[in-house]
Amino acid sequence: MSQTPLDEIGDGRRLELLVNAIVDYAIFILDIDGTVRSWNAGAERLKGYSASEIVGKPFSVFYTPEDRAAGLPGKALATARGQSLDGLDLAGLDALWDEVKATE
16 A cells, blocks of 8 residues: 555644544534633634634633523533543533533
8 A cells, every 4th residue: 555645644633634624513622621622623613713712711602691600611511520431421521512502
């Protein structure tokens, strides 16, 4: 099999290229505190924030002021934190995603 330009780069960079090529879905990473750590082109298209505007900001900006005042972002994070990623139980992340989708 002949080498391609993709063979020249590492797995992490290939994954980054793949994720950034997806424009029909918002894909982003939150840290344990709910800070946005990565942002793809689909997230920019669907949510309206460029990566430079949102990376480093709390994900609570996706919620209405009323929902923030009611503590919904914190509740969603608490639910997500209670789940095990090692066991691939992503129910908490699904709940977090449902909360974020509800604010669009």
